[in-house]
Amino acid sequence: DIQMTQSPSSLSASVGDRVTITCRASQSISSYLNWYQQKSGKAPKLLIYAASSLQSGVPSRFSGSGSGTDFTLTISSLLPEDFATYYCQQSYSTPYTFGQGTKLEIK
């Protein structure tokens, strides 16, 4: 299985801040990387696929980059509704493994 490692595990930030979350794959996955947002008690929501393509309806303050083994999710200016847990997932090969998650909290 491909292991996905996110950092940091948790992050405190303020409304208006720019934040970056990192995801590293245990082997090259090209651009087969998704990002999801999960709010407490809710289902995950697909934000980004193919490492940098914004899912329809997702605000442009979210962006993704990277290829190979190293990827980032950036939120350019945090809004109150962005405080949630974020997961990366590789779709290079099954099983489609997730990172352990990054919890974004209000400072």
Next chain:
Amino acid sequence: QVQLQESGPGQVKPSGTLSLTCAVSGGSISSNYWWSWVRQPPGKGLEWIGEIYHSGSTNYTPSLKSRVTISLDKSKNQFSLKLNSVTAADTAAYFCARGSVYSSKGVYYYGMDVWGQGTTATVSS
């Protein structure tokens, strides 16, 4: 738009079988999508369990492969998860999801774009 809804017993006895169903509305399960199950133990991260294509082709995570079956019921427009020989470690929220294929710069990518709300399954005697 397509909606997914999980259902099933909230409690299962140890060594028993967990059976969940995901009803698909607003679209056909025979469309070109992968239909998936993901679980999340309390307070922990997401674990991909497996998926089934409308043709019946399946993929499972190796750690659960010996205990899991995902199947389609096209007449009811739903798909199901069965997990055998459950233990307390199988206690989790279970989500069903639709896997879609996206084209970007001539390459095809995969992402789970529609999710059910999730259902909690507790393994307890």
